[in-house]
Amino acid sequence: MAGFSRLSLAIVITNPQVPDNPIVYVNDAFERITGYARSSVIGRNCRFLQGERTRKTDVDRIRTAVENGREVSVDILNYRASGQPFLNRLTIAPILDEQGNPLYFLGFQKELREDEDESVSNDTILDLLLGRVHGDLGLILRNIAHPDIRENLTEPMTEIEAMPRRLDCIQLVYEEMQKADRELDRAGLDLGALLSRIAANVTHHESRPGIRVVQQFEQMEVGLDDALRIALILSETLSNAFSHAFVGLDSGFVDLRVTKLAAGGLRLILSDDGVGIPAKIDWPSNNTVGGRLIASLLDGLDATINVARGAAGTVVMVDVPVHPHDLAKKGA
The missing domain is CATH 3.30.565.10 (Histidine kinase-like ATPase, C-terminal domain)
Structure with a gap:
């Protein structure tokens, strides 16, 4: 996991079991990169990061992958809360249940800057990190989404609040x-x-x-x-x-x-x-x-x-x- 803190990765978790696949969690790096406070994005679809110069082909790739429960990676132009554009290396991967259906989607966002070294080494670290976090987070999220748990929880948001x-x-x-x-x-x-x-x-x-x-x-x-x-x-x-x-x-x-x-x-x-x-x-x-x-x-x-x-x-x-x-x- 060398390079974990250096990469400053934003993590987003969305829930496709709810209409419009809303955000249920973002980490501190997401707030720093996008300028959006956690409280202002929970319950919203990630499309608010798009803007007038965001390419439709990139948006279509993401939408198609999510609709089919597949992983996707794309460099997409997003916008901060201030309106400033930034190039975002976005990777989305589904957390699947035992039947292979998406329970949640895990998103990684890495801001691409001209002054940073986007080397093969960093890409390799990113891939390793995604695989590791995907597996480790899956261990937690599958328990939250288990049908026996959902039926017995009186306050399901309490478990989302425990995610940090x-x-x-x-x-x-x-x-x-x-x-x-x-x-x-x-x-x-x-x-x-x-x-x-x-x-x-x-x-x-x-x-x-x-x-x-x-x-x-x-x-x-x-x-x-x-x-x-x-x-x-x-x-x-x-x-x-x-x-x-x-x-x-x-x-x-x-x-x-x-x-x-x-x-x-x-x-x-x-x-x-x-x-x-x-x-x-x-x-x-x-x-x-x-x-x-x-x-x-x-x-x-x-x-x-x-x-x-x-x-x-x-x-x-x-x-x-x-x-x-x-x-x-x-x-x-």
Whole structure:
């Protein structure tokens, strides 16, 4: 993933299940490149980026690809909110369900500037990045779009609002991969450093005054695929604790630990002293996006989860039966 941050890619996600295929998510890079605020584009079709000098042939290529659920890449003239034109290298790829139908469309936008080196190397990095993010985002989006989830969600937009946190998690994994690529003596990602950043990011955005968070992560190296899954499990579990563990309480305590297992592998423990999970609640639940996502991540790791309820608080323990130095699954 060398070059991830340098490319400054705008990410757009649209929902073809809704009339006119509206935008449901854009990242910060989209706002910087286009000048449009996230709040002003959610729910709109991407055509507002077109203008009087946008070529109809480029628009037709995009429309045809989307109608047929196919990937497309085109250099198209778009317009910022200020009215200034810019050349946009746009790549759109569908996120497909099990039957091969588009659930979402993932769009990458890269502004092409005359002063930038548009080398074959950068194009290769872009292609690798698209493939990687397409696969990793698909893991999340397929769970959001699962029919059982859609039928049970009372507030479906809540899960779309959680997308920035999940994408932040993916980006932090990529940044750690980029660091590992620069260090020749490293075979994989430093999981402790990664999880520390994940925990800090979730805590910054979702915690509140009075909640103390203590973390202790042993240093170990894992491959990219395992690191991504473990990071997402931590993100989902910690976010759930902040959302539900301290309802009606003025203060609380969260303890995070990751330790090596003697027989190989690792154990992640998240405990809190909050109100505890009610006895009638089965967590993680397949009726929620977070629960289904955690189940999918655990399955991909061949991991197990145990949830203990106490008089005060909850303890979540995840065992991942992979040896820390088994890096056979290291990603690109």
